[in-house]
Amino acid sequence: MGTIVGNVITALSGVSIRADEAYPGRRIPALTGPVAAVQLGKMDRSVRTTAVKVVIMSPSSGGGSLCESTALRAIEALQKMGGTCVKDLCKFDEMADVFYIGIEAEFFGTAMENKWSAGPGYAITIGQQPMEQVISFSAQRATSDEVTEIADAAWTFTLEELLSPGTSEPPDPVEPFTLKVTRNNGVEEFTGCRWTSHQRQDTIRGVTQVRKGTAGGRTVMGFL
Numbered sequence: 001m002g003t004i005v006g007n008v009i010t011a012l013s014g015v016s017i018r019a020d021e022a023y024p025g026r027r028i029p030a031l032t033g034p035v036a037a038v039q040l041g042k043m044d045r046s047v048r049t050t051a052v053k054v055v056i057m058s059p060s061s062g063g064g065s066l067c068e069s070t071a072l073r074a075i076e077a078l079q080k081m082g083g084t085c086v087k088d089l090c091k092f093d094e095m096a097d098v099f100y101i102g103i104e105a106e107f108f109g110t111a112m113e114n115k116w117s118a119g120p121g122y123a124i125t126i127g128q129q130p131m132e133q134v135i136s137f138s139a140q141r142a143t144s145d146e147v148t149e150i151a152d153a154a155w156t157f158t159l160e161e162l163l164s165p166g167t168s169e170p171p172d173p174v175e176p177f178t179l180k181v182t183r184n185n186g187v188e189e190f191t192g193c194r195w196t197s198h199q200r201q202d203t204i205r206g207v208t209q210v211r212k213g214t215a216g217g218r219t220v221m222g223f224l
Contacts, residue, residue: 004107005040008052011077012036017070022055031098034058034070041104052083054103057096064090067099075167078105084133085164086206124159125180126193127173136160137181139190139218155190155215163207179215192216 005021012019022037034056041051056074058067068090075085083105090101124131139157157179163169175195181188197212 003040004050004052005038007081008038008054008078008105009036011081012038012054012074015073015077017056017074017077019054022053031057031059034062034066036070036074049106049108051104051106052078054078054105055100056103057098057100060092060097060099062099064092064099067101071101071103074103075105075164078103079132079167081105081107083107084135084162085167087165123182125182126170127177129170129173131159131161131170133161133163133167134159135162139188139215155218156196157190157193157213157215159211159213161209161211163209165206167206176216179213187221189219189221190215190217191219 009019009021017034017036019036019038022039035058037055037057039053041053043050054074056067056071058070071087071090075087078085084107085103085105088102090099092099122137124134124137137157137159139155141153141155159179172195176192177194179190179193181190193213193215195211195213199210201208
């Protein structure tokens with residue numbers, strides 16, 4: 001069983017990026033093209049997330065644009081693995097004569113697993129569109145002055161996403177739509193959904209997007 005670092009190196013190699021494991025004090029070799037140095041980042045066992053740090057380096061002769069385009073290819077490969085990525089700005093190291101860009105990819109899972117996914121251990125699908133940048137989802141049902149029985153109350157939900165730099169945003173669904181929450185042993189399906197609010201905010205990690213909606217019904221298939 002490989003580690004997450006080894007799988008990241010394999011994924012980067014698969015998109016023609018020369019990659020190797022980084023370690024403190026390692027000298028940067030003379031570069032003839034872009035390379036990636038990969039190392040394990042912070043692990044949080046309480047929520048089972050693991051970060052991997054990737055530094056893309058390219059020779060000065062290729063310019064910063066070569067380093068930037070390589071970093072975007074690396075991010076695409078990491079996202080296909082299930083990582084949520086944050087990319088730094090392109091910088092230049094005069095002593096090493098290289099351009100470099102740092103990327104941090106966070107995965108759900110421990111470092112020794114052989115499969116990881118973004119987010120808190122579940123997958124969200126709206127209609128036929130997988131929502132790949134979800135960081136939290138919640139649903140609730142509450143009574144009001146008009147509705148006194150919980151069985152008669154409508155479902156409301158909140159979907160929070162982090163739209164990292166360099167990633168594309170899926171189109172809004174046609175209302176009413178179906179929202180599915182898929183876990184290891186079951187599916188929770190909300191039908192007749194409509195958005196009620198939409199908030200976006202620019203942050204250093206990307207655009208955070210919080211959308212709230214209502215659902216006409218909820219069905220559970222399997223065990224949650």
